[in-house]
Amino acid sequence: MHRYRFVLTRPLQFLPVLFGISVITFILVRLIPGDPARVILGTRATPTAIANIRAQYGLDEPLIAQYFYFLRNLAQGQMGRSILYKIDVLRLIGTRVEPTLVLVLASVVLSVLIAVPMAALAARNQGKAADQAVRIVSTLGIGFPPFWLGLMLIIVLSVQLSLFPVSGYGNTLADKLAHIALPSLTIALSLSAVLTRSLRVSMIAMLSSDIATAARARGMPERIVFWRHVFPNSLVPTINLLAVNIGWLIGGTVVVESVFAIPGMGQLLVRAIFSRDYMVVQGVAMAFACATVLVNFLADLATVAADPRIKL
Amino acid sequence: MSVLARPAFTPGWSKAFGTNGALAAGSAILALFVLAALFAPLIAPYDPIAQDAAARLAAPSLLHPFGTDNFGRDILSRVIWGTRIDLQMAFFGVVFPFLIGTVVGTVAGFFGGVVDALLMRLIDIILAFPFLVLMLSIIAILGPGLSSFYIAMALVGWVSYARLVRAQILVLKTQDYAVAATSLGFGRLRIMFRHLLPNAIAGSVVFVMSDAVLVLLNGAAISYLGLGVQPPVAEWGVMVAEGQPFVTTAWWVTLFPGLSIVALAFGFSLLGDGLGQRLGVAE
Numbered sequence: 001m002h003r004y005r006f007v008l009t010r011p012l013q014f015l016p017v018l019f020g021i022s023v024i025t026f027i028l029v030r031l032i033p034g035d036p037a038r039v040i041l042g043t044r045a046t047p048t049a050i051a052n053i054r055a056q057y058g059l060d061e062p063l064i065a066q067y068f069y070f071l072r073n074l075a076q077g078q079m080g081r082s083i084l085y086k087i088d089v090l091r092l093i094g095t096r097v098e099p100t101l102v103l104v105l106a107s108v109v110l111s112v113l114i115a116v117p118m119a120a121l122a123a124r125n126q127g128k129a130a131d132q133a134v135r136i137v138s139t140l141g142i143g144f145p146p147f148w149l150g151l152m153l154i155i156v157l158s159v160q161l162s163l164f165p166v167s168g169y170g171n172t173l174a175d176k177l178a179h180i181a182l183p184s185l186t187i188a189l190s191l192s193a194v195l196t197r198s199l200r201v202s203m204i205a206m207l208s209s210d211i212a213t214a215a216r217a218r219g220m221p222e223r224i225v226f227w228r229h230v231f232p233n234s235l236v237p238t239i240n241l242l243a244v245n246i247g248w249l250i251g252g253t254v255v256v257e258s259v260f261a262i263p264g265m266g267q268l269l270v271r272a273i274f275s276r277d278y279m280v281v282q283g284v285a286m287a288f289a290c291a292t293v294l295v296n297f298l299a300d301l302a303t304v305a306a307d308p309r310i311k312l
Numbered sequence: 313m314s315v316l317a318r319p320a321f322t323p324g325w326s327k328a329f330g331t332n333g334a335l336a337a338g339s340a341i342l343a344l345f346v347l348a349a350l351f352a353p354l355i356a357p358y359d360p361i362a363q364d365a366a367a368r369l370a371a372p373s374l375l376h377p378f379g380t381d382n383f384g385r386d387i388l389s390r391v392i393w394g395t396r397i398d399l400q401m402a403f404f405g406v407v408f409p410f411l412i413g414t415v416v417g418t419v420a421g422f423f424g425g426v427v428d429a430l431l432m433r434l435i436d437i438i439l440a441f442p443f444l445v446l447m448l449s450i451i452a453i454l455g456p457g458l459s460s461f462y463i464a465m466a467l468v469g470w471v472s473y474a475r476l477v478r479a480q481i482l483v484l485k486t487q488d489y490a491v492a493a494t495s496l497g498f499g500r501l502r503i504m505f506r507h508l509l510p511n512a513i514a515g516s517v518v519f520v521m522s523d524a525v526l527v528l529l530n531g532a533a534i535s536y537l538g539l540g541v542q543p544p545v546a547e548w549g550v551m552v553a554e555g556q557p558f559v560t561t562a563w564w565v566t567l568f569p570g571l572s573i574v575a576l577a578f579g580f581s582l583l584g585d586g587l588g589q590r591l592g593v594a595e
Binding site: 016020028031032140145146147148149152154155246248249250251254255276278285293 | 525537
């Protein structure tokens with residue numbers, strides 16, 4: 001099982017990146033003009049609270065020392081308190097993870113369901129009308145702003161056809177899925193445009209690969225060559241593509257949560273920016289960055305599991 | 313990098329565009345928007361911020377082809393004036409990262425060693441953050457506005473260009489003409505920017521176009537969220553946000569600014585594809 005040795009070593013390679021993420025999020029808050037204690041506590045803080053925060057964050061000491069205070073607090077699971085919600089930032093983020101996670105997963109599933117048939121159609125008809133149509137549609141799709149597309153879907157699918165709820169999240173599982181349908185379709189339509197373009201290229205390359213030629217030489221019909229050999233092999237690059245586009249996906253989530261009033265991490269970030277709740281901004285930015293690193297790790301894992309020849 | 317596929321001689325129109333439909337269509341779309349931006353005061357039928365209480369939320373008609381918003385402002389005029397802001401956003405949002413990234417990538421690739429290793433780690437860290445999240449965090453510190461958007465773009469956007477250029481420079485610096493330039497005693501700056509960079513830049517030039525799409529979408533999204541261009545300035549993302557409360561009754565307020573974003577983004581994408589074909593760079 002030495003192929004999977006990287007499961008143990010790769011996290012060590014992530015350490016410099018995680019260190020960098022912590023430095024950047026630390027610097028972000030320190031760059032805000034004004035007394036850092038007031039930045040952390042808000043303008044209406046009491047003198048005792050300010051004295052406490054000064055001791056906890058080492059605000060009277062040099063910046064390097066402050067960074068180590070920051071790391072120590074982080075190791076103890078303390079990322080500060082939200083000025084707006086009056087609770088610990090980590091716990092606040094914890095309550096917002098589920099809607100965002102559901103939205104991201106639903107978007108990925110939907111976009112793969114859209115992108116794979118589109119790319120297959122284009123690749124199998126390379127240069128013909130179907131291929132041109134897919135290329136034009138996906139080129140157009142990349143330019144669709146998610147916040148606007150979401151509103152257009154609301155007009156057509158919620159208002160005209162009354163198929164889905166307009167906004168919010170819901171309580172039961174079925175209710176949540178109904179609420180997440182339009183937002184995830186919004187993200188999936190833009191994400192699938194990106195996926196289709198790349199997937200089409202990798203399918204076309206795979207169509208002229210030795211695997212496909214060998215299958216054709218054995219007299220296998222073109223349809224079976226495609227679905228048995230070309231399609232499964234082009235899924236491996238798709239996993240990586242999704243990992244590469246995780247930033248795009250999270251960005252889309254942030255915007256779409258605001259459009260549909262979904263109480264997730266993205267909406268939390270936007271509201272925190274407006275209310276100058278800097279500890280929350282810092283916490284959400286760090287959480288999203290760590291999630292990105294984690295997704296890349298999982299993508300490596302999936303790639304190795306899917307293709308025995310790949311060693312990391 | 314193949315330039316062999318290019319025909320030896322083609323006159324006039326086809327000399328510029330050849331059979332490159334994407335390049336021609338993309339240039340045409342972009343030219344249309346540039347003209348609209350330049351001649352906005354002449355083309356727009358109304359003042360983009362003039363309110364008309366008598367014509368609130370009027371549906372599209374001959375008088376107001378795109379209808380009016382809740383202040384009675386003419387949507388068509390606002391879309392035309394918005395072209396100025398959104399084109400400007402795409403332009404500056406790409407130019408600063410392009411310049412910074414190109415210089416950083418050239419220096420990192422040319423010198424290698426510690427400089428290169430440090431810069432590459434910095435790029436890894438910046439790329440660990442989702443683009444929009446880091447942009448929003450920086451804007452949170454600087455405060456909302458267009459200048460904050462440009463600063464955040466410059467701080468975050470250069471990494472893609474740096475990676476592209478660095479990869480090219482790494483290959484080019486071992487080629488004969490680079491070695492020849494070194495043995496002729498040319499200075500490092502001259503070799504980097506006169507000999508290597510012009511040959512390394514094609515990929516970045518093509519990437520500029522797909523980057524312009526992302527910058528346009530992000531700029532409009534940030535303005536939609538209320539953190540970029542501020543009302544009453546006519547900007548397409550702001551217009552969509554302003555139309556959202558009326559989306560069920562007055563669809564035209566949000567439809568047309570959004571369509572403009574789609575059209576401009578399509579123009580940039582086509583131009584990128586066309587340039588890619590023309591310069592023999594595949595993304």
